[in-house]
Amino acid sequence: MTLQKNLISPARKISLELLNDILKSNKPFEQIISSSDKFNNLEIKNKKFCRLIITTVLRKFGQIDFVLNKFTKKGSIKQNIFKNIIRIGIAEILFIKSAKYAAINEAVELTKLKVSKNLSKLTNGVLRNIDRENEELIIQLSDELNYPSWLVQDWRDSWGEKHAKEICKWFQMEPFLDISVAGDPVIMEGILKGKLISGKTIRKQEKTNPTQLPYFNSKDERYHWWVQDVAATIPGELLIKSDQKKIVDLCSAPGGKAAQLAKAGKNVTSVDINENRINKLVENVKRLNLDIKIVNADGTSWNPKEKFDAVLLDAPCSATGTLRRHPDIIKNRSKDSLKNYLSIQSMLIRQSLTWLEKDGILIYSVCSLQKDEGEGQIKSILKSKSNIKISPILPKEVPSFQQAITKDGWLRIFPNCLASDGGNDGFFICRLKKTN
Template sequence: MAEGVAARAAAVDILGGVLGEGRMLAEFAGVDLMPSDRARALRLAETVLRHLEPADRVLDRHLSKSPPLPVRNVLRLAVVERAMGAPAHGVVNAAVEIVRKGRRTRHLAGLVNAVLRALPEDGMFDGLPPQRLPRWLRQPLVHAWGREAVGAIEAVQAGEPPLDLTLRPGFPAPAGEVLPTGSLRLTSAGQVSALPGYAAGGWWVQDAAAALPARLLAARPGERVLDLCAAPGGKTLQLAAAGAEVTALDISEPRMARLRANLARTGLSARVVVADALHWQPDGIFDAILLDAPCSATGTIRRHPDLPFVKDGSEVAGLVALQAQLLDRALGWLKPGGRLVFATCSLLPEEGERQLSAALARHPELAVERVELSGVETRWWTAEGGLRLRPDYWVELGGMDGFFMARLRRG
């Protein structure tokens, strides 16, 4: 087998699983390959998903009719690799070999060879718009922010995201760019566990936007704080590092295993509870609560490019209802005068701005608190006092995940 064919063939299979079967990329994390080939296969599949529409536009210039999905995915992979600068010889030979090995595709090996050898040497995606968001997501975002803003979001999501770290003062850290909000950004991290400070627990991986809800909550030493829907645990670590007495609750035992591992690595402590928040009862009230509620995760598409191809928006109404239930329930566990931060990693207003408006209408005793946060720009705050983050913010620095958050004070 030629060099790189195993990883490329696995990437084609992964693309088939996402585009043909509606499976998430995370389901392929254990694919049976050498670790290096597995990582490359997933990286290749992610890259294709970020550029699927431009790749199809290039291919359609050379195809009189669409080939079967496995062959189209081989072609898509080859086009994207070539557009990213991979040498033509290796890309074409690997694509032809993959197609030739398939019993149902081998007769199309000549077509694949001809199409790929007809591609231009460079500038393949020049003049083509970036991968567009699906209609069910794009329309409400255009209505909320306009076509120019959505186009900028799509351009950011077409790029490979950087790695952000939340740092603990006094610990070693890798070399990188300190962002205005204090997170450290790495553009080429390599193996995370080999970076300086990892073993000492000096930092953890957390997008700069995801680090802001805990900073908005501003937990203080000795406060009794609940991190609701806590997994995988970045916010729990922030709250514990601030000196709070943290209870971390989540319904998923496998995801909480990561939280426990990070607590052990960092030497931080929190009470870890695996339970359904809709049925769990605490043994007392809390000074502060952070609710990072389950949501559509549409703000994380740049890190999860499979989401637009797997989801269709049908789950949003149920998620909105669940968010409201969790928010109402959490408020019952908050002491008078206590504060709660509600957050979602969603771009959809119904999971953010409208959820906040509805909560204020249901609970007249609540007040929104807008507080100063280092590095947060004035234009990110909404009129009602929420903080709206979008992928097209900090474009010159590599963007950020989409989030909505608001700090509420119970009267």
Template sequence: MSDTLPSHAPRAAAHALVMAVVTEARSLAEVQPRPFTALPPEGQARAARLAMACFRHHGRADHLLRAPLRKTPPDIVLWALRLAVVEMGAMDAPAHGVINDTVGLLNRVAPKFAGLGNAVLRRVADGLPDTWANAPAPRLPGWLRGALQNAYGNGVTVAIEAAHEITPPLDISLHGPCPDGLDGQTLPTGTRRLPAGQQVSALPGYAEGAFWVQDAASALPARWLSGHHRVLDLCAAPGGKTMQLAAMGADVTALDLSGPRLSRLRANLARTRLDAEIICADALTWTPDTPFDAVLLDAPCSATGTIRRHPELPLLKTRDGLRALRDQQARLLDRVLDPASGMVKPGGEVVYCTCSLLPSEGEDQIAAALQRHPGVRLVARPMDGVPTDWQSPDGPIRTRPDYWPEQGGIDGFYMALLATPT
């Protein structure tokens, strides 16, 4: 931590972030509580890292808190304690400073619990680091765990849960030479991988727009469309794939339903000095003047493939939202594949992808769409750097967080390349 920034400010901001996520039921990237926004960028980066670690490891923290707490305190206290235990257990922060700052925080937000917090945290700190290492590995919520066990078996599900406990490296897509001073390695698929825990806006080349943040899996689907001239990026915001397609030289139209998310896409294009036509519309009703050579449909989904980068997701998602997402995915696929929508020209190509681990949002969607659109066929096109066992013989690629463990893992994604009838 820097000399100029007191340690308690990022800790208090991390607590405010966590509380905003759980009370507003919105993701970490969406919440903006005042103690967080009031910090300089370096403090915000530290607070965000703490909050993310808290969501990633709170299951282990709960195990350590169970005996000393005896009774579950109110959420505002519990999350302050979880944050402190995670910082001491997973991030090796010295107990003295963490406990002092947490007691100070409790004195402000729940003064009745400051004494209890102090006693509980001292007891937890006494057993570290062994108790942390020996705590049982956290599990995904039952509905998701069951679905993954059905799809991949128990061993793979446990491996996915273990991958979620590891802080992922920072993946970026470059659209030119790698700026001097950016360390890391280039993955076989072309993504540049940097060590975790960096303040992105302070990295060399960020301000100049030399790169954007994009997981290695998320960077794969657009690569199938290299060489196409006019490409429609459907469900485009915040624009990771739009930037990729534009950087590949395509004439891109980026369409999304959400104005606020399109503002982020616009800002991303401005920073990276890339170009696309931007349309705010519903893909289910919008019709282009001329059909496109290719369409990329990155459909809204459960995002269960991105839990390692968004560890708060299991707290926010439930089984209930899944049916509506599946219906939406099927309707979007039908819209793109229906010749009457005029979206893709005859003999054109369509990439369907989701950042979901659930076959019901990937493999099953494509199998059903092929039944409904008999002239459409899968294309089995290999992709440079993608291990052959990630791709099925008929073409689709499935990635999972337990893949590439020695390189730091990869998000879960499903992608299929389709050709429309000539």
């Protein structure tokens, strides 16, 4: 048994264990791997390979299962762990392009170790047959296979066939690491060894552990930075460039937008209902030396004694705009879960409007590509509140995302907006103004 274990690389063995945990739990992928001692104790090379295996299986899950079903008889692979061994093998052969011998042989050894010696022959036969038809199979696999049919249909109905195909394609690409900086972006571009792509966002081509980057715990505020997708910086930027000083950042944790506002000299109150996320917010506030008031409260019922110039509401949502970075969330999304988000979003919008001074501003955003969570919510508010108007977003305010401004004056950001720089998260962003 010891010899058999040694035939399997640590990265493949641990990726199987983690994949099993991810697929049977509702916990986020990043949470599971960050809390895994086995993963954290891997050498850097094995960590990268382990992460690549897991994210590839999750991102290509529909295509992988299409192939698995094509090459196996119904009911021949019943155990989930057995399916996951073959899924990893398929991912390596078709998408990662690992050395064929290593991918197939170690899948066979994993089957012997985790399932049974008898079934290892089935693993060997299935993966060798797939390898023989490798090129023909790739042609048959559309990107749409990796998403629930209801989701793809919703994108088609909302944005048209062409946009839906583009969305599916862009979410299959590996994400980059985007970093917002507090100081001079040109100086930080050199320090972080990335590329300045927009405003104060620096992009690193290779995803890495942020805590290992320069100045992570620096006391010098000129070198402060935090992880934040380039599209996620826009809601904060719209308020930074405004006259509004006293701002509520609702659903604030982990604090990227609050950091933007505080570093720009705004008076920020961060509100979040989730205690665990609040703890992460507190960590970031301390690390970045931010002057922020933190409130652990439910935004749907919080009633502050004071009024505010502006509210930034980055609302809880289906997060379908972040599937590139979080391919695991797709397994927990359904039409029914979308209804729950719609209800919460509506309550948060209505409640936050009561906190505003006359002429106050609400920036509403969701990292979702679902029309109901973006355009639908705003149209509903405008219909029911005569004192709420759209304050159109102007091209000069969002130079890198001008093409995302709609005729209604809000932003509908697709994942290929910054195509020449490698893409971005999908977002909806709208600015509302409270009048008499």
